[in-house]
Amino acid sequence: MADNSQIAKQVIEAAGGQENISSVAHCATRLRIMLHDKEKADISAIEEIDKVKGAFYNSGQLQVIFGTGTVNRIYEEVTKQEVQGASKAEVKEETKKQGNAFQRWIRTFGDVFVPIIPALVATGLFMGLRGLVTQPEILALFGLTPESIPENFILFTQVLTDTAFIFLPALVAWSTFKVFGGSPILGIVIGLMLVSPALPNAWDIAGGSAEPLTFFGFIPVIGYQGSVLPAFITGIVGAKLEKGLRKKVPEALDLILTPFLVLLIMITLALFVIGPVFHIVENGIFAGTRAVLELPLGLSGLIIGGLHQVIVITGVHHIFNLLEIQLLERVGENAFNPLITAAIAAQGGAALAVGMKSKAKKMKALALPSALSAFLGITEPAIFGVNLRYMRPFIMGLIGGAAGGFFASLTNIAASGMAITVLPGFLLYIGEMSSFVLYLVTNLIAIGVAFALTWAFGYTDKMLEDK
Known part of the structure; x- marks a missing residue:
């Protein structure tokens, strides 16, 4: 079997040579190669190379599947062959115009949510572990009952399992600002404003123990604990607003005036326009999801x-x-x-x-x-x-x-x-x-x-x- 250096050389040659490669990056399983001329690449030859598990051209990239772990080592060897490496962000920027509008929108949606998923995975595991250790059958092995569990332990597990969802708008707004070229710290602050304790809690409202605030006689204002779409849309608009302001605000005032205006304008829009509208849209998506699952x-x-x-x-x-x-x-x-x-x-x-x-x-x-x-x-x-x-x-x-x-x-x-x-x-x-x-x-x-x-x-x- 060829070593990784030989495999890298073979991939470059089959891709049309160094002069045909614009840049290269990788994800968890695939080497992603941007080509000047895709017609010069021989995908059949690439598929015959050792350790290659498949190759195809998609989203403006030649994607060569190596699998987890292996792809990192092949990428290192490829970049040693005088081939320009590129960050994932740079490759994403190059591929933004590939595919139809719906595919581009979904790809951007994925760029926002993929960085958040590890926190949600961990939260899910904590939920599973809590369910395991609180099972009466498990507790009985240690001579305990559910009533034996200290309240402080329950509180500790709630911190582990509830935090990510309580502050989900902050995570979403942070990631959206980052993807759309804004300042992530402003995204975090706006997301935290959406779940401010000064606002009626979304879960209390859903449970009937609280009522929304009403502004101007018809606009309901609530907290957005656990919501996604309001924070996502707010992040998109906020990042674009920030980029626009930075072009117009004098440099001497940029540090003070730009974040002030972004926070003021965006939390106003989020609470009075974006939040109420997209909360309804989110409820509709959820209702549709439940309808499909309950077929x-x-x-x-x-x-x-x-x-x-x-x-x-x-x-x-x-x-x-x-x-x-x-x-x-x-x-x-x-x-x-x-x-x-x-x-x-x-x-x-x-x-x-x-x-x-x-x-x-x-x-x-x-x-x-x-x-x-x-x-x-x-x-x-x-x-x-x-x-x-x-x-x-x-x-x-x-x-x-x-x-x-x-x-x-x-x-x-x-x-x-x-x-x-x-x-x-x-x-x-x-x-x-x-x-x-x-x-x-x-x-x-x-x-x-x-x-x-x-x-x-x-x-x-x-x-x-x-x-």
Whole structure:
């Protein structure tokens, strides 16, 4: 097997040489190469390089899948070959004009929410752990009952599980300001203003123990604890306002006047215009989400489990972040997670069948690690490196995802958090043993159906020869 330096040289050569590469960056699994002329790149040659699990051209980039860990090392070697490295922000800037308006909007939406997700993942894990340690069966092992739990311990767990959602508007506004070129610290302050204790608490209003303030006789003003869209739109407008003001305000007054005007104008707009309007929009999105999840006879699982990975290919799957955040904030559990997990696990099952059935060493070396990656929640290697290349395994994976999602929907299981799936996702179900078992069965159905169909109908080595 070639070492990483040789692989880097081969990738550069197949991409059309150093002179054809504008810049290179990487994400968690893929090397992202900006090309001057995409026609000079030989994607088939790239796919034959050691450690490459797939390659395709999308969103204005040549994307080469290496998998987690490996991609970092290959990137380092590529940048040593006199190829200009670029930050993720620079590559995102170059690709902003790629795709249609909806795809660009969703891509920007993802740029805002991806940095926030780790905090929400941790919060979900804390919720699961709290559910585990407060189970009567677990407490009984230590001679305790739920009444034995000290109030201070409950308070401590509430700090761990509630803080991220209470101050979610601050996180969203911070990230939005950062993405749209504003000062992140102003985003944080505006987001904190949206959840100021001087405003009626959103959860108290929802529970009926508080009433909104009324300005000018018709504008309801409330706190926005746990809200997303008001902070997101406020962040976009605020960042653009700041950039505009900095061009007009004299340099000598910029330090004082610009932040003063941004905070004054934006909190006024946020409380009296953006907040009330987009709170209604957010409520509508939530109602639509609940309606889909509550479809009878397991239809929601069939639809989401069956189509989620198709949506991933289009690159607009980040919209699910908003839906999952809303579910966690308003309901306290995430019914999307098991449906998405089924879709991801099934693509892993299909890739596993290809790897085990194939007698070609190259295919085994590609498919088996790709399946493992899918079981850890990352499907790009399995989709682009194996299943989609031969199409039938991908379709069998979609069927497996629909089957697993159907079971999850019928049994009404839900996660305590978001953003982790399949094997890591078990951590989101440890708080309740019945959910843990049902989640296990969901994965087994998805993997088993996809594996069996792919083995029987989805792949033969003749397809490899034809390819």
